[in-house]
Amino acid sequence: MLSGNAMKKMITDTMLMPTYVSRFSCIGGECEDTCCAGWGITLDKDTFLRYQSSFDSVLRPLFTQHVKRYSKSKSNEDYGHIELGKDDCKSCPLLDEGKLCRIHERLGEKALSDTCSHYPRTVHRFGDLHQMTLDLSCPEAARLALLAEDAFDFVAEDRTISQGFITVVRPKEGIDLATMEEVRSLIVQILRSPDITLSNRLRVVGQFCERLDGLIRQRRFEDLPGLLGDMEQDLDSGAAMAPLAGFTALPEVQAQVSAPFLMAGLKAFQSPHVRRVLEEVAQGLGFREGLAPEGPALVRAYEVGRARLAPALAAVPWLLEHFVLNEVLRDLFPWAGESPKRQFAGLVIRHATARLLLVGRAASREGMLTPLQLAETLQVACRGFAHDRNLVRHSHQVLEESGWDNLERLYTLI
Structure with missing residues (x-):
């Protein structure tokens, strides 16, 4: 079904989704993080052309200065982008003094790009079936997905979404x-x-x-x-x-192999909210100036964190399961990567990084982490690591160069 916007084709269909998705709505200015800063804002072609031809007296000079064409664009979905500001947060320059969107205020919701209007939603189409999940880099999505026991019961609901935002899944490697x-x-x-x-x-x-x-x-x-x-x-x-039967947890291996992932994240640009949590994690693990402590000291701190984390997880025993399930659903696992085995390695990296952040944050505190703090930590794992292509590429490279990308060694990281 087509509806609404003359410039964009909108699809209304029944979509399969985890229950938590049906409960989601953006909390706007009450959110502790912002999705309008710190990462690229991609523009689809229709939105790019609309902004370039706008005569709005407030927006036109901003569009002229900050809306740019991607020189190597390969599709209408990533046709252009909004250049981020030079402030500490790398904020979108289209925000007003109250950090609200000028485009939404002056032109309405339909003028937003697919990226801005649909985040944190992800929609895949398998044949005639649409499936929707949320990106847990959004704090509210993370809370809903990770803290409710029934979050991953599935429901079907009618939703309307831009056709250009939908990822159409094609048969792969000759498999229907x-x-x-x-x-x-x-x-x-x-x-x-x-x-x-x-x-x-x-x-x-x-x-x-x-x-x-x-x-x-x-x-x-x-x-x-x-x-x-x-x-x-x-x-x-x-x-x-x-x-x-022969595999057991090896905390010393988990700590030492995962530590470089945290070091890379500390060096990368992060929003103030993400950096605050990462610095707490680093403190708990004994990092100094972004560098991990010597092996024995790191392992001791990791063990302290594991012991403190255990009772916190007992309050929400499904927390990490829900995190992994969401990554699998959102990332089209195992069909989005070069191969199922390589995509599994990526899933192990994300799980190991998420656990390292939980352990490190638990180690930094005498008291027990609350469920909300656990969810916040995994939101930071998604925002700061799991969905940063450069950090993901770096993590794979670290494993490959050290010989940790074979299955038996990967098992010891789990």
């Missing part, structure tokens, strides 16, 4: 959409298995991704239904856990 969706459903099933620790659920996902990777490389697509059936049987019988 129905099979791709079966793979994703099985991974969600694994991650929600109540009788297995989250660490072992992730390891089972790793096993599955490695086997899936092998079939894809050998182009044995006809064997995929058998792989799916075998995994479901192994989950039901408990056989999926047998290869994991």
